[in-house]
Amino acid sequence: MKSSIDLSRHISLQIGALKLYGIWFYIPYQMKNVRFWICVLTRIVLGICVFVIPTGSQSVYVIRLILSGDAEIQEVAGIINLVLTELLVSLRLLDLSLRRDRLSQLSDQLNSTEFQFQMTAQKKILEKAVKLSRGLFWWLIFSSHSDVLVHVVVVPALHNFQTLPLKMDLIVLDVNKESYFNYLCAYQILYKPMMLTTFVAVQTLPWAAMSCAISQLDVLIYNFENIKYLVKANAAERQCNQDEAFKEVFKRCVLHHCAITRFVDTIQATFGGQLSATLLLSTVILGTTAVQIFSIESPLKNLTEVGWVLAYLSIFICNLFVDCYFGNTITTKSSYISNVVFACPWTELPTSLKRNLIIFIAKTQRSLVITAAKLVPVSLETFTKVMNWTYKGFAVMNQMKN
Template sequence: MDFIFFDADGRYFNFLCLYQILYKPVILTIFSAMQTMRWAFMLCTISQLDVLIYNFENMKELVKAGNCEINEAFKDGFKKNIVHHCAIIQFVNTIGRAFGGQILLFFMINSFIICTTAVQFFSIPNPLNNIMELVWIFGFLFIMIIMLYIDCYFGTIITEKGSQISMTVYCFPWIDLKQDLKKQFIIFFVRNQQDLVINASKLIPVSMTTFRKVMNWTYKGFAVLNQMRK
């Protein structure tokens, strides 16, 4: 991409200089947009789960305050919350289908980049004489690890919030409900037993457990390459 074979006095040299100036910011902008897009969708899911949890808790508060009879509070709020919950599940599945391949590819490429960059970091001769090179490589390594961590962290938060919904609904005084409302409660509780997980291409769950596994394999690869270098 450096085009070193072009003559500096050629007619196209100015256009090549302009390209060299623009392509890096453009690539960086596109990469940042693609990376932060799925983070935005994950944050949107987390916020919607918080809203849903609040709505379920609000049903209990209405009963405790005596502003509403228990069956009435459950009947009015439960159906709306069920629709909201189904929409969140569908949205999470859409995120998995849209970004699953990208996330899986990012896991593989990122682990390889972290491994090779770490080897490069420890291969610098005379570290005290190459402080700036150390800073740049360490900064790049830190950014790649943080990007991987954010994906897995948001995925774990979504799973935990999904489990919190079950606990919040279970704490509702459902024993005092009418028989038909109890059936609705049991159906929802059984259907919500499955964890709310974003999967990378339906193969790897995006979670902190996956982050630890990826870093573990990355360290093993680094150890092998570093040993070969020696």
């Protein structure tokens, strides 16, 4: 049975964004084709100009600034935030490119027959999840681009572009020299949209996959909660008795659960490394951002800068929260399945079906868990711990400032 809902729409925006900038992991040409090597060359140039030069030059600048002894903690914290953010994007993109076969497997599983349904209620659950995945993508695109627009364009414009929007040290070039300044300023404004779009794509891909897994768990729970109706409809369709109909419906539910388990395992294999890097670097970024906020002198006179930093902090907290919320929801809903299966009308079933039902209940008692580095569960409890670590890091850095 085919559903009218295309579940690949969960990740279509992210893939489209990567294709738009020419950094999608697959090249649709043979190696003998000239266009193949043009694509390779384009990716090398984009990689150097967008992911290497900005991060490297900002790292050199902050190192030299610290060694000079004239560094202000506000400026250092701000540059470290941007360096870590861009480094996080680069690492996640590299990790995803190395796991592109897993990503292809994930995409294929989205369109598996076990994930297709025809009932209106089931379709509504799946469609709602698709809208959520796409809505999160557009929300993060809008919020991140708006935030960086303020930092890279609005704030420098208020100071008549007397300095570069982003602090860089290119070593071989004097960035403050008039002959280079305008070009570097334009370069910084132009490379940021690609960096941000890549960030949004790699950030929301796990969200989309986990949202799909949650919707499939919701459908499975719905099927067990309404199994009497499904059995009656199946018996009428196949013109068989209730036991045979129950066996068929139960078999579909078991296959569906197995497909969900495989899908969650693929999510783990595809995004586990990225989630680990996000948890680690986000802790540092949140801490240094908090220090940056409290280091701003005369906040009332620098409302634009304060607003940008607060928005930046809010975006990262929300990103981390969504990761942990989706992971926690998958665990919670998967652990609930054994309860809803036990609530099925099984007392009048034949012994063989009862035995199968008990085996399935035992299997579903093992919850599905998304982990970072196969050690730390991606859950709301982990989010609370990360925020606690962030506060402790901020307290230490703030004490050093004082």
